Amino acid sequence: xxxxxxxxxxxxxxxIAKSFGPVRALTDARLRVxxxxxxxxxxxxxxxxSTFVKILTGALSPDYGRVxxxxxxxxxxxxxxxxxxxLIPVYQEPSLIPDLSVFENLRLSGTSVEPFLEFVTxxxxxxxxxxxxxxxxxxxxxxxxxxxRALASNPQVLLLDELTAALPTDLVENVLKVVxxxxxxxxxxxxxxxxxxxxxxxCDRASVLRDGQTVGELVIKPxxxxxxVELMLGAKIDLYQREGLSSALPNSSTPRLSIKSLSAxxxxxxxxxxxxxxxxxxxxxxxxxxxxxxxxxxxxxxxQTSGAIELNGNLVSFAHPADAIAKGLMxxxxxxxxxxxxxxxxxxxxxxxxxxxxxxxxxxxxRFENERVKHAIEKLQIDTRAQGEVRRLSGGNQxxxxxxxxxxxxxxxxxxxxxxxxxxxxxxxxxxRLVRELATQGAAVLFYTSELGEIPLACDRTIVIFNGRVxxxxxxxxxxxxVLMRAAYGLxxxxxxx
Amino acid sequence: MSELVRKNTxxxxxxxxFLVLLAFTKTIQTNFGVSGLESLARAALPFAFATAGMAxxxxxxxxxxxxxxxxxxxxxxxxxxxxxxxxxxxxxIVLTLGTVMGAINGGVIVATKVPDIxxxxxxxxxxxxxxxxxxxxxxxxxxxxxxASIQGSIFIPGLPKALLVIxxxxxxxxxxxxxxxxxxxxxxxxxxxxxxxxxxxxxGVTRIWAYSICGLFCGFGGLSLVSLTxxxxxxxxxxxxxxxxAVVLGGVVLGGGRGGLLGPIIAVFVLRIIRTIxxxxxxxxxxxxxIEGTVMVSVVMLAAIFTYRGGRA
Numbered sequence: 001x002x003x004x005x006x007x008x009x010x011x012x013x014x015x016i017a018k019s020f021g022p023v024r025a026l027t028d029a030r031l032r033v034x035x036x037x038x039x040x041x042x043x044x045x046x047x048x049x050s051t052f053v054k055i056l057t058g059a060l061s062p063d064y065g066r067v068x069x070x071x072x073x074x075x076x077x078x079x080x081x082x083x084x085x086x087l088i089p090v091y092q093e094p095s096l097i098p099d100l101s102v103f104e105n106l107r108l109s110g111t112s113v114e115p116f117l118e119f120v121t122x123x124x125x126x127x128x129x130x131x132x133x134x135x136x137x138x139x140x141x142x143x144x145x146x147x148x149r150a151l152a153s154n155p156q157v158l159l160l161d162e163l164t165a166a167l168p169t170d171l172v173e174n175v176l177k178v179v180x181x182x183x184x185x186x187x188x189x190x191x192x193x194x195x196x197x198x199x200x201x202x203c204d205r206a207s208v209l210r211d212g213q214t215v216g217e218l219v220i221k222p223x224x225x226x227x228x229v230e231l232m233l234g235a236k237i238d239l240y241q242r243e244g245l246s247s248a249l250p251n252s253s254t255p256r257l258s259i260k261s262l263s264a265x266x267x268x269x270x271x272x273x274x275x276x277x278x279x280x281x282x283x284x285x286x287x288x289x290x291x292x293x294x295x296x297x298x299x300x301x302x303x304q305t306s307g308a309i310e311l312n313g314n315l316v317s318f319a320h321p322a323d324a325i326a327k328g329l330m331x332x333x334x335x336x337x338x339x340x341x342x343x344x345x346x347x348x349x350x351x352x353x354x355x356x357x358x359x360x361x362x363x364x365x366x367r368f369e370n371e372r373v374k375h376a377i378e379k380l381q382i383d384t385r386a387q388g389e390v391r392r393l394s395g396g397n398q399x400x401x402x403x404x405x406x407x408x409x410x411x412x413x414x415x416x417x418x419x420x421x422x423x424x425x426x427x428x429x430x431x432x433r434l435v436r437e438l439a440t441q442g443a444a445v446l447f448y449t450s451e452l453g454e455i456p457l458a459c460d461r462t463i464v465i466f467n468g469r470v471x472x473x474x475x476x477x478x479x480x481x482x483v484l485m486r487a488a489y490g491l492x493x494x495x496x497x498x
Numbered sequence: 499m500s501e502l503v504r505k506n507t508x509x510x511x512x513x514x515x516f517l518v519l520l521a522f523t524k525t526i527q528t529n530f531g532v533s534g535l536e537s538l539a540r541a542a543l544p545f546a547f548a549t550a551g552m553a554x555x556x557x558x559x560x561x562x563x564x565x566x567x568x569x570x571x572x573x574x575x576x577x578x579x580x581x582x583x584x585x586x587x588x589x590x591i592v593l594t595l596g597t598v599m600g601a602i603n604g605g606v607i608v609a610t611k612v613p614d615i616x617x618x619x620x621x622x623x624x625x626x627x628x629x630x631x632x633x634x635x636x637x638x639x640x641x642x643x644x645x646a647s648i649q650g651s652i653f654i655p656g657l658p659k660a661l662l663v664i665x666x667x668x669x670x671x672x673x674x675x676x677x678x679x680x681x682x683x684x685x686x687x688x689x690x691x692x693x694x695x696x697x698x699x700x701x702g703v704t705r706i707w708a709y710s711i712c713g714l715f716c717g718f719g720g721l722s723l724v725s726l727t728x729x730x731x732x733x734x735x736x737x738x739x740x741x742x743x744a745v746v747l748g749g750v751v752l753g754g755g756r757g758g759l760l761g762p763i764i765a766v767f768v769l770r771i772i773r774t775i776x777x778x779x780x781x782x783x784x785x786x787x788x789i790e791g792t793v794m795v796s797v798v799m800l801a802a803i804f805t806y807r808g809g810r811a
Contacts, residue, residue, distance in 0.1 A: 108699060
């Protein structure tokens with residue numbers, strides 16, 4: 001990008017400050033986006049990114065500073081005004097109305113239908129019907145519809161917040177392509193993601209926030225990732241450092257968990273694998289290949305239609321999540337909102353499994369509980385400044401609470417469904433390290449991730465599920481993204497190895 | 499056509515239930531006929547308007563505990579003003595003030611951010627006091643033609659005028675709104691307020707509108723009260739809980755975003771006819787309320803089971 005373009009930006013936000021009571025969320029944030037430019041907005045969890053996004057989109061008013069779009073003050077007050085001034089956001093969570101049809105949602109935001117359908121088809125969703133109700137559609141489709149709606153609203157500046165976090169890899173490719181085209185057509189794009197691979201592929205520049213302040217603006221070029229991470233965290237970190245792996249698998253011993261020909265409606269079909277104690281077993285799958293059903297069965301949410309689960313060699317079945325927990329299978333769902341009591345304290349959230357066990361009705365064992373909870377908080381380095389209510393914590397810290405809960409209870413078998421969705425690189429590291437440590441101590445971990453690059457960083461082996469079946473088992477040392485991707489699409493493995 | 503049936507299964511089911519109950523009434527009371535239908539429709543009138551108003555605020559994601567009190571205020575205003583300014587002017591005054599009272603409810607909720615249930619509970623007492631200030635004891639006088647407008651049948655015997663009044667008022671008020679951006683915004687706000695806000699809906703204004711529409715329906719409810727008795731009654735009748743019951747039975751989801759107005763209004767008739775049947779059968783009034791409660795839970799439960807099955811098939 002040339003300086004000429006910089007001197008005439010579409011969006012120009014400068015000296016933005018915002019405080020919530022005594023907490024200073026933003027002190028000096030700035031962002032400039034020119035026509036045709038894709039700018040990554042980066043920051044660790046708690047850096048003030050969410051607040052900055054809310055100010056840009058008009059959901060919050062800044063205490064100080066200004067936002068200009070094409071030189072005119074923009075988005076004073078409400079999302080409706082921000083939209084009117086040309087800034088169209090796609091939020092982290094779908095913002096389509098669940099009880100309305102696709103068409104009614106378009107009418108609500110005044111979006112025309114033809115360009116919407118054109119964009120949605122281009123993004124890879126072909127079978128959309130306008131009369132479909134939003135509640136009946138899968139999450140990945142909703143993300144695409146959200147983006148399609150934004151693109152069809154003639155954006156001057158497009159703000160994409162963690163758009164790809166819940167998308168399967170094939171759709172991500174389409175999204176990146178379409179966003180690039182949109183930028184080439186003269187639109188400015190603000191791109192928020194925790195995935196460096198996407199940022200280096202797509203973005204022209206990066207603007208880095210740390211502790212409420214914009215600490216750097218960089219041009220994206222090969223090798224810039226390390227520098228970006230250093231700016232984000234204020235310290236160096238090795239992005240590709242693998243955590244210590246426990247390579248010796250006790251293959252001869254009885255597996256902790258043995259899954260035999262497990263099937264369930266609508267997708268899971270004849271899945272078998274073994275999970276040993278001391279092992280982190282990855283699960284790789286595109287969206288909706290049956291992994292959700294697998295985790296739901298293992299955590300006692302639903303029953304299989306056929307097949308068996310053996311725990312330490314004994315046949316088990318779970319009538320209720322409490323059964324699974326009592327037998328040591330602990331589940332961390334992909335959506336934090338499904339796991340946390342948002343209005344309750346960090347302490348209560350972590351201590352919930354103690355108090356929820358049916359056998360311990362009556363007074364809570366306070367002292368026992370406090371000790372365990374304190375240990376778990378320290379272990380996971382949870383930021384407890386806002387511990388009165390979990391919903392006030394940053395996303396990464398909330399995710400840590402969902403895991404800390406089981407750590408405090410004592411983990412035997414941990415089921416992680418995309419535990420690093422939408423959290424920053426430092427927190428991801430902490431989670432990999434924790435998972436490895438638990439495995440070393442004898443726990444067995446099942447680790448589904450939508451980010452293929454995590455498999456070699458955290459797992460020992462990985463199973464690949466395609467169309468409801470296990471199509472491959474890959475050793476972590478061979479699990480490059482290309483290998484995993486081919487397998488996830490159900491393609492044969494290249495080369496000679498079996 | 500089948501799409502239409504599928505979307506309105508609940509409403510059609512309720513209608514069928516009502517017809518079955520009607521036939522049943524005829525079997526236990528063979529002389530139940532045109533006049534029976536007429537008095538059923540007349541008695542249902544204030545309940546129907548309270549329910550229509552309640553349905554709108556429940557769809558927007560709120561609740562209005564002050565519907566019965568607003569109706570009481572409207573009825574006394576009608577009874578006091580009509581002898582002075584005449585029937586038509588009286589009606590306009592009542593409908594305007596009803597809408598204003600609703601707008602005040604909504605405005606307080608939006609401005610103070612105090613939950614709907616708390617604000618409207620407080621307003622229940624406020625409007626009750628206002629009604630008693632206007633008219634301390636039942637009194638005043640409604641225009642004769644207004645009273646006549648809900649008596650008897652029209653066009654064909656067995657089509658009660660009162661039923662036609664409900665149909666016309668609800669259609670004229672609600673249908674244009676339902677088909678406008680405001681209607682869409684009401685459903686959107688009730689379904690997912692944050693998403694609606696982000697889609698550019700002015701959720702505050704939408705809520706105030708919903709409460710105003712509720713107030714307007716309460717205005718019609720107040721008019722129906724004076725038409726029924728000929729005088730104004732400052733003490734609120736049993737319309738609050740009855741309207742919540744009919745809304746739930748009518749397929750509107752508490753919490754908002756789902757349902758319409760037709761279902762709840764048919765539900766009003768279902769609940770009224772159950773009461774008629776039990777009275778005709780000479781059942782102890784205390785047992786009547788137990789049966790009404792049981793019917794409500796059973797119907798909602800059965801409907802949920804059927805919709806669940808239907809959704810999976």
